[in-house]
Amino acid sequence: MDQTLKKQLEITACKVRMGIIEGVYNAKSGHPGGSLSIADLLTYLYFHKMYVDPKNPKMADRDRFVLSKGHTAPALYSVLAQRGFFEADELKTLRKIGSRLQGHPDMKYIPGVDMSTGSLGQGISAACGMALSGKITADGYKVYAVLGDGEIEEGQVWEAAMFASHNKLDNLVAIVDNNGLQIDGKITEVCSPMPITDKFEAFGWHVITVNGHDFDELEKAFDEAEKISGQPVAIVQKSVKGKGISFMENQVGWHGTAPNAEQYEQAMSELKAQLEKLEG
Numbered sequence: 001m002d003q004t005l006k007k008q009l010e011i012t013a014c015k016v017r018m019g020i021i022e023g024v025y026n027a028k029s030g031h032p033g034g035s036l037s038i039a040d041l042l043t044y045l046y047f048h049k050m051y052v053d054p055k056n057p058k059m060a061d062r063d064r065f066v067l068s069k070g071h072t073a074p075a076l077y078s079v080l081a082q083r084g085f086f087e088a089d090e091l092k093t094l095r096k097i098g099s100r101l102q103g104h105p106d107m108k109y110i111p112g113v114d115m116s117t118g119s120l121g122q123g124i125s126a127a128c129g130m131a132l133s134g135k136i137t138a139d140g141y142k143v144y145a146v147l148g149d150g151e152i153e154e155g156q157v158w159e160a161a162m163f164a165s166h167n168k169l170d171n172l173v174a175i176v177d178n179n180g181l182q183i184d185g186k187i188t189e190v191c192s193p194m195p196i197t198d199k200f201e202a203f204g205w206h207v208i209t210v211n212g213h214d215f216d217e218l219e220k221a222f223d224e225a226e227k228i229s230g231q232p233v234a235i236v237q238k239s240v241k242g243k244g245i246s247f248m249e250n251q252v253g254w255h256g257t258a259p260n261a262e263q264y265e266q267a268m269s270e271l272k273a274q275l276e277k278l279e280g
Helices: 003-027 032-037 039-049 070-083 088-093 122-137 155-166 196-202 215-226 261-279
Strands: 064-067 143-148 172-178 206-211 233-238
Touching (some): 003 032, 003 215, 032 039, 032 070, 039 070, 039 143, 039 215, 064 070, 064 122, 155 196, 196 206
Parallel strands (some): 064 143, 172 233
16 A cells, blocks of 8 residues: 555544544443444545545445444544544534434434444345345445444344345445454353354355454455455454553443543543654
């Protein structure tokens, strides 16, 4: 990857993380851990990979994005704000009465949101429908869907996986955010979905593994995905829950906990220091 582009993506991802913390802190509720672990991925998609236009969010030939793990909406909202779909100040209204930024994405009210999600396992099925529609109409758009590694314990995920393979949905890329933690603890202790790569391969998918916090690796993975024909693609990204904030990283307690005032200040201080270093 071009180093200038890489640096800009790193700067943007840091700002996305700041937006996540801003939203969850002001809401006094939400899901920071899994939002932070996909901040780099969403930055890569929305600022480099996907064909979208904030001025025309419903254009017919846009690429589609489905946040199947809908509780990490703070990450999606923050990246949409950075991309210009709405003003960043609106992030402070997260989960408040009258705000369009609900706890889970709502396609009826939020520009840039292609699917309302929340019930785990259902988003990937909707993504399959979008991809099949694109095949039938011969439209050239791609569909990207992000799932949690705990989410793939849901049986519906594997019905969708079977459907996607059967219909040769090579315009569908599912990204599994493998941060190793879910609300009740380690995924390997709650209801292990391992080995994730072998399961998707058994269902007929082309599988790629990647470090979800390395933009060079992300670019290689998505470039490889573009070359696959006749199969859906699953990118399993190894990530760190709470990435970017020292006291949140790899801590299951930050799955669905909002920072208090002191924690907010510490988190924003750490992120501002990272941003200054990147911009320096």
